[in-house]
Amino acid sequence: MNLDDYRGVWVFIEQKEGVLLEVGLELLAAGRDLADKLEVELCGVLLGDQVKSLTKTIFEAGADKVYVIDDPVLQLYRTETYMMAVGDLVRKYKPEIFLYGATSNGKDLASAVATEVLCGLTADTTLMDVNVDKRLFEASRPAFGGNIMATILCKKHRPQMATIRPKVIKRLPVEPGRSGEVVEEFIDVREEDLKTKVVRIVKDTKKSVNLEEASVIVSAGKGIKDEKGFAMVKELAETLNASLGASRDVVEAGICSHDHQVGQTGITVTPKVYIAIGISGAIQHLVGMQNSDLIIAINTDPDAPIFQAAHYGIIADAFEVTPLLTSAFQEALKEPSKSSLAKQDEEGVTSHG
Ligand code: FAD
Numbered sequence: 460m461n462l463d464d465y466r467g468v469w470v471f472i473e474q475k476e477g478v479l480l481e482v483g484l485e486l487l488a489a490g491r492d493l494a495d496k497l498e499v500e501l502c503g504v505l506l507g508d509q510v511k512s513l514t515k516t517i518f519e520a521g522a523d524k525v526y527v528i529d530d531p532v533l534q535l536y537r538t539e540t541y542m543m544a545v546g547d548l549v550r551k552y553k554p555e556i557f558l559y560g561a562t563s564n565g566k567d568l569a570s571a572v573a574t575e576v577l578c579g580l581t582a583d584t585t586l587m588d589v590n591v592d593k594r595l596f597e598a599s600r601p602a603f604g605g606n607i608m609a610t611i612l613c614k615k616h617r618p619q620m621a622t623i624r625p626k627v628i629k630r631l632p633v634e635p636g637r638s639g640e641v642v643e644e645f646i647d648v649r650e651e652d653l654k655t656k657v658v659r660i661v662k663d664t665k666k667s668v669n670l671e672e673a674s675v676i677v678s679a680g681k682g683i684k685d686e687k688g689f690a691m692v693k694e695l696a697e698t699l700n701a702s703l704g705a706s707r708d709v710v711e712a713g714i715c716s717h718d719h720q721v722g723q724t725g726i727t728v729t730p731k732v733y734i735a736i737g738i739s740g741a742i743q744h745l746v747g748m749q750n751s752d753l754i755i756a757i758n759t760d761p762d763a764p765i766f767q768a769a770h771y772g773i774i775a776d777a778f779e780v781t782p783l784l785t786s787a788f789q790e791a792l793k794e795p796s797k798s799s800l801a802k803q804d805e806e807g808v809t810s811h812g
Contacts, residue, residue: 462555462594465617468494469554471545472503472517472525473565475536479513482560482625487521489628490558493589493596500524502554506544508534511641518639521631526552526642532650536564538571539655544646546575551644554618556589556596561622569622579613583723584621585746596621601723601746626671626729627750668718670702675732678704678721678748681712682737682758682777689714691778692736695785698792704728704748706738722747737777740765757781 470490472483487501494501503522505513507529514525528544545568549557559569561583573580581598586608588597595612596619602609613619670676677696679689689709696703705719721728723743733751738744740756740763748754749768756769757777766772773780 460615460617462615462617465553465555467499467502467552467554467556468497469502469504469526469557469618470522471557471559471565471568472505472513473560473562474505474507474510474513477507477510477513479516480560480562480625481630482562482565482623484516484520485625485628485630486558486560486623487517488631489587489623490556491521491631493556493587494523496589496591497555497594499555502526502552504545504548506533506541511643514641515638519633519635519637521634521637522639524640524642526644528644528646530646532646532648532653535657535660536568537653537655537657538567539653540646540648541568542571542575543648544644545572547646548644549576549618555594557618557620558587559620559622561624566622569620573620576618578616578618578620579611581611581613581621584623585627587621587623595619601742606742624727626727629729629750668702668716670704670719670721670726670728673702673728673730675699675701675734676704676721676728676730676748676751677701677734677736678706678738679709679714679736680706680738680744681708682739683709683714684737685712686714688737688778691781691785695734695736695781695788698785698788701732701734702730704733706741706744735765735769736781738765739763740768 468490470486473480490501500523503517503525505525505527508531511527511529517525526548532540559565569580584598584600586599597610598621599608599610679692683689704721705715707720710717710720723746727747729750731752733748733754735756745768754769755771756765757773757780759776761774
């Protein structure tokens, strides 16, 4: 493999039922930075059926070029077809760096492509940079239980690939009217030749906790002790019309379900406000919430690491402070104009009262 044949930064732009997932657009921001440093093009890769019109949004989010394969066999995600299509593109156009969202499909595709084109893959990357002289992509992620950040290099194979979780990167501001080059490619396969068939789609109707999209999160840690303490935190969350988060210890104690867990093995969140109650601030928790716009922590221990990440710290017993906050917000929210939190969000996230 001649590494010098490989140039350009690529981002897999995931779509579902013709709607772009935010994560692809977020990754264009990271890709833009890498491409500018390497002085190469930033390219999106878009697969699907009747998806070409989505390229406009991809250019406005920072791409210079979009490789599109528009074919009915790509309407729904299947490892088999997507791996073939992306593998062919990689072999033909030879990108040096290729980023994917760490969604279920993104992770599945990235690992399949890595086996198809024989290259490495860094999963769940949280920080990215590039050594321009050596053209080496530096993908960093928590390792050894999150106690250290490991920077992973792929020196001998191309492309250098990574998955990145949704919400880790902030999107670039939309540039209306920005455009670029569309490269249309084809997949040489017929439906009847494929091994995998989509027989039926069963949508999960269970009401899930949508922490990723939440504007305000109130999160409980082991300092809340038990179900009674959790109910106290829940009351504050309900008052603020906020979503309810938790540390892993709270989840493991059976106090709430895993879909509330914030952190390395939970969900990465970037709300406008994150209130951490009785959470120590272990690195595995911090990596999941440290990009929140405003972090407020309540903890009895003044040395708790959460205070390093917090913008406001309340050194106090959560059992005293939380009910006081709840009643103060309830009072303030009776008259919405008095509440800054209520005004935070035009989407009505805190529009109580
Ligand atoms: P603790 O660390 O026990 O902290 C409790 C805090 O409450 C303390 O700071 C204490 O001072 C304070 N407190 C006690 N009483 C009160 C009171 N009355 N009022 C106010 N404060 C009080 N953790 C996650 O959260 N998310 C993850 O995704 C995650 N993934 C992990 C992955 C791996 C591979 C490993 C090894 C660990 C992971 N962890 C994760 C666990 C993590 O290391 C910590 O153990 C966990 O985050 C601690 O949870 P905590 O802060 O609730 O509990």
